Every structure is written in structure tokens, then in C-alpha cells.
Amino acid sequence: MEITRVGVVGLGTMGAGIAEVFAAADLDVVGVEYSQELLDAGRERLRRSTVRAERRGRLSAADGDALLGRVSFSLAFDDLADRDLVVEAVSERLDLKREIFGRLDQIVAPDGVLATNTSSLSVTEIAATTGRPARVVGMHFFNPAQVQQLVEVVRTVSTDADVVDGVVALARRLGKHPVVVGDRAGFIANALLFGYLNRAVSMYETGHVSREDVDTAVRLGCGYPMGPLELLDLIGLDTANQILATMYRQTGDRSYVAAPLLGRFVTAGRLGRKTGRGFYTYEAPGSGRRVDDGLTPTARRDGHRVRRVGLLGSGDRVRAVAAVLDVAGVEVGRDHAGADCDLVVAAASGVRVIELAVAAERPASVVGMNVPAPGAELVEVVRTVESDDAAVAAAAALCTAAGRTPVVCGDRAGLVVDALLFPYLNDAVRMVESGYADVDGVDAAMTLGCALPKGPFQVLDETGLDVALAKQWRVYDEVREPGLVPAPLLAELVTAGRGFRTTG
Numbered sequence: 456m457e458i459t460r461v462g463v464v465g466l467g468t469m470g471a472g473i474a475e476v477f478a479a480a481d482l483d484v485v486g487v488e489y490s491q492e493l494l495d496a497g498r499e500r501l502r503r504s505t506v507r508a509e510r511r512g513r514l515s516a517a518d519g520d521a522l523l524g525r526v527s528f529s530l531a532f533d534d535l536a537d538r539d540l541v542v543e544a545v546s547e548r549l550d551l552k553r554e555i556f557g558r559l560d561q562i563v564a565p566d567g568v569l570a571t572n573t574s575s576l577s578v579t580e581i582a583a584t585t586g587r588p589a590r591v592v593g594m595h596f597f598n599p600a601q602v603q604q605l606v607e608v609v610r611t612v613s614t615d616a617d618v619v620d621g622v623v624a625l626a627r628r629l630g631k632h633p634v635v636v637g638d639r640a641g642f643i644a645n646a647l648l649f650g651y652l653n654r655a656v657s658m659y660e661t662g663h664v665s666r667e668d669v670d671t672a673v674r675l676g677c678g679y680p681m682g683p684l685e686l687l688d689l690i691g692l693d694t695a696n697q698i699l700a701t702m703y704r705q706t707g708d709r710s711y712v713a714a715p716l717l718g719r720f721v722t723a724g725r726l727g728r729k730t731g732r733g734f735y736t737y738e739a740p741g742s743g744r745r746v747d748d749g750l751t752p753t754a755r756r757d758g759h760r761v762r763r764v765g766l767l768g769s770g771d772r773v774r775a776v777a778a779v780l781d782v783a784g785v786e787v788g789r790d791h792a793g794a795d796c797d798l799v800v801a802a803a804s805g806v807r808v809i810e811l812a813v814a815a816e817r818p819a820s821v822v823g824m825n826v827p828a829p830g831a832e833l834v835e836v837v838r839t840v841e842s843d844d845a846a847v848a849a850a851a852a853l854c855t856a857a858g859r860t861p862v863v864c865g866d867r868a869g870l871v872v873d874a875l876l877f878p879y880l881n882d883a884v885r886m887v888e889s890g891y892a893d894v895d896g897v898d899a900a901m902t903l904g905c906a907l908p909k910g911p912f913q914v915l916d917e918t919g920l921d922v923a924l925a926k927q928w929r930v931y932d933e934v935r936e937p938g939l940v941p942a943p944l945l946a947e948l949v950t951a952g953r954g955f956r957t958t959g
């Protein structure tokens with residue numbers, strides 16, 4: 456199947472990017488919009504993007520002109536009649552997409568392929584409006600399409616194998632990394648990403664951690680380029696809310712029930728960067744530059760002056776905490792919580808901090824500390840129900856004095872980093888266990904589609920499956936949420952003594 460003439464319906468954020476990617480690969484492109492205004496906006500989006508590429512030296516001025524010359528703009532669907540492939544990229548609404556596919560089916564030559572860029576709707580339901588479901592696929596690009604390498608090629612039960620092969624070959628020709636997936640809500644990347652994002656919103660909504668601290672914890676603790684709430688502001692809270700709703704409808708999985716706060720923000724018109732306000736406040740609508748608002752923390756309050764710290768706990772975790780206190784220049788008394796200590800720090804590792812605090816008989820002065828990896832910049836500072844504010848502030852100030860970055864959170868299993876990371880890894884295992892995707896496909900989707908530094912299976916193999924299993928049990932045990940039950944495959948591999956790509 457040869458694809459040389461393509462069409463794009465909808466030249467919004469994604470459509471304009473997709474048209475550019477096609478034109479950059481020498482394809483002849485027709486872009487269609489609904490009104491002159493939208494068409495002009497789409498043309499302008501494309502022009503600005505090529506100018507940006509020229510400025511960054513990724514494109515010469517002549518190549519930029521040639522690229523734009525390969526795209527024609529139209530208000531008439533009839534201009535799509537001779538296209539080998541048409542990609543639809545209009546708003547995420549099933550009724551709208553079905554109406555468009557019905558029209559395309561009448562206009563595009565019978566052997567033409569119709570593709571949708573939907574993030575969460577059922578490709579099968581969209582295909583069912585046409586008389587050619589065998590020639591309908593999902594072609595899910597990521598934002599920005601010019602940059603992100605992943606394309607999820609969605610095959611429904613009706614899609615012909617040659618159509619899938621043709622679209623995969625096309626994606627490679629575009630310089631992309633195609634991963635073929637079945638038609639399930641959220642495909643690979645969004646199914647894994649949105650469960651995690653939703654859990655992060657709940658953490659913030661329930662007061663477990665502040666918005667700044669959850670974002671910092673994920674950036675430093677997992678090495679992700681963005682924290683979950685800043686990423687949601689970028690995606691758009693309305694879009695996120697809609698994707699979660701669709702995913703819940705299709706799966707019945709409670710982890711996709713959108714955290715109530717998301718809906719409240721949408722009702723209030725706080726949609727993220729695009730409206731200038733979401734979790735954070737921005738300089739102007741559309742700007743990525745954050746400005747302070749009423750929730751921005753002022754400089755951390757200095758706690759009381761600390762000279763001597765009692766340190767509780769055992770094992771590697773306590774050594775990592777001791778190293779922080781050492782650099783902070785305080786005297787440390789091990790296994791000691793006497794009245795001569797100004798502060799008591801419990802190395803939080805598995806045991807709830809409150810248990811140590813109560814045993815120490817002066818719970819108000821006890822806070823937890825966790826250094827996720829030896830020498831890590833991040834330190835999770837744990838406030839129990841008894842900790843007084845001055846003790847928490849003093850512990851955070853010690854971390855800062857030691858050149859580390861503290862985040863403050865409640866005393867819950869997994870604190871912030873583990874409570875977000877391990878359920879996501881567990882979801883990835885369940886996805887592979889269900890036969891929906893393989894280990895390489897999932898790792899590629901998460902690194903190339905979501906710009907994560909490592910795929911979940913690489914992380915699992917490096918962490919050790921036994922460690923991951925134990926941590927996931929701890930997170931599950933505390934809340935008994937069915938969606939958090941450790942995947943049986945994880946336990947099986949631990950018993951067998953092997954990892955996903957490793958043995959022993």
C-alpha cells in the first residue's frame with residue numbers, strides 16, 4: 456500500500472503538527488477545517504512552527520518554504536477525495552468524529568485509509584459509522600507531533616493487516632516509532648499515564664502533599680521531566696477530565712474516576728495553561744510562565760534552632776538520613792529520643808512514622824525522613840498527625856542546609872514517590888499480563904510518548920521485582936483499593952527468581 460497523498464481534518468494543536476510532520480516527509484497534504492477562521496488559525500499555526508524550526512536551525516528557510524508549499528488548505532471535504540490516507544484530529548467528541556467519518560466514507564476513494572488521532576475514544580465505534588471498517592485505524596500521535604516520536608497504531612478487530620502494515624511503514628517514513636496496539640481505552644501510554652496523574656491529583660486534593668511538593672518529588676525522585684500537576688496544566692484539565700471519564704466508562708476501573716477537584720477546576724474555567732490558571736497560575740492565557748498566587752509557599756518557616764537530633768530506625772535508610780543530618784552540621788544521637796534532643800527524626804522505611812513517634816513518648820517532636828536513594832537530592836519529610844509545625848519546618852530546614860531538597864508529606868504508605876511510582880509500575884505489569892501489550896511496546900510507549908527517562912519494565916528490573924512487590928503490597932494494604940492489588944505476574948516472577956528482561 457503506497458501512501459503519498461494525505462489529508463488532515465482539523466488543524467488544531469495536533470492536526471497542524473501532524474500536517475507538518477507529513478509535509479516534512481515529502482508527502483502531499485490537504486488540510487481541512489470547518490470555518491475560514493479555523494483554517495486561517497491552522498495555517499498560522501503551521502507557519503509559526505516552521506519559523507520556529509528555522510530559527511532553531513532544524514530547517515533552512517528554503518526547506519521551510521518547500522514544506523509549506525506541500526500543504527494546501529481547504530474548507531471543502533471534497534478536496535480529500537483522492538487521498539490515500541486521511542487523519543482526523545478534531546476535538547475529542549465521539550458524535551463529532553462519527554459524523555466526520557460518515558462524511559469521509561462518502562468522499563474518499565474506497566481503498567483510502569481513514570485514521571483517527573483520538574486519545575481515548577473507541578476506534579471501533581468510530582469505524583462502525585463507515586462502510587469500510589477494515590480500512591479504519593487509529594494513528595495516535597503525541598503532543599507536540601513534530602517532536603514526540605511515538606505513534607500508537609490502533610488496530611481494531613476489523614482492521615485489515617495490510618492497512619496496519621501500511622500505516623506502520625508510513626510512521627517509520629515519518630521518522631516515528633510505531634507501536635501497534637489493540638483498541639482499548641487509552642491505548643498504552645494514556646492508560647498508564649492517566650491513572651498515575653489522577654492519583655497525584657487525589658494526593659494533593661486530600662492534603663497529603665502540596666502542589667509544589669508533589670511535582671518536585673516526581674521530578675527529583677523519578678527523574679521525570681515534569682511533575683504530574685504541571686503536566687496536567689499543560690495537557691488541559693478539561694481534556695484530562697474527559698479522557699478519564701471515557702476511560703472509566705470503557706473499563707469500569709476505579710483508578711480512572713477523576714479526582715473531584717479536576718471537575719471543580721473545569722467548572723470554574725481553570726483549564727490549565729491555556730486559560731492562565733489551573734493547579735498553578737500563569738502570566739497570561741497560553742503562557743507557560745508561572746507566577747505566584749495565594750498558594751505559593753513563602754520562604755519555608757524556620758523551625759526552632761536545632762543542635763541535637765535523635766535518630767530512630769535501622770538499616771540503609773537510616774544511614775542515608777544520618778548522612779543528611781551530618782552535612783547539616785547537627786549532633787546526632789542514634790536510637791535516642793531523650794529530652795536533650797531538639798528534634799527526633801525517624802528514618803521512614805516501611806514502618807509508619809507515627810508508630811515510632813508514639814513509642815518515643817514525645818510524638819510532637821518526631822518527624823519522618825526518607826531519602827529515596829542514597830545520596831539523592833530529594834528528601835521526603837513526613838509529618839504525622841502529632842508532629843508540630845515547628846518540628847516539620849526544622850527538619851525541612853536541615854535538609855536545605857545539607858544541600859538537599861525537602862518535600863513535606865503525610866504519613867502514608869509509600870509517602871509521595873513510591874505511592875505514585877509503584878502503582879504505575881503495577882499497572883504496566885497488569886497490562887502485559889493481560890496480553891494487551893508486550894514489555895518492549897510498553898517501555899517504548901512511555902519513553903517516547905511521555906518523555907520518561909526509562910520505561911516501567913526497565914525500572915522494575917533495576918529496582919528488583921521483590922522490592923517492587925513488597926512496596927506495592929504496602930501501598931495496597933493501607934487502602935485496599937482493588938486497583939492496587941499487586942499483579943499476580945509480579946509475584947510469579949519473584950517466585951521464579953527472574954525479572955522481565957533479566958534472570959536472577
Ligand SMILES: NC(=O)c1ccc[n+]([C@@H]2O[C@H](COP(=O)([O-])OP(=O)(O)OC[C@H]3O[C@@H](n4cnc5c(N)ncnc54)[C@H](O)[C@@H]3O)[C@@H](O)[C@H]2O)c1
Binds near residue numbers: 469470489575690
Ligand atoms: N492535545 C494533545 O495533547 C493530544 C495528544 C494526542 C491526541 N490528541 C487528540 O487529538 C484530537 C485533537 O486534539 P487537539 O488538542 O488538537 O484539539 P484542538 O482543540 O487544538 O483542535 C480541535 C479541532 O477540532 C475542530 N473542532 C472543534 N470543535 C468543532 C466543532 N464543533 N465542529 C467541528 N470541528 C470542531 C477544529 O477543527 C479544531 O481545529 C483529539 O482527539 C485529542 O484527543 C490530543
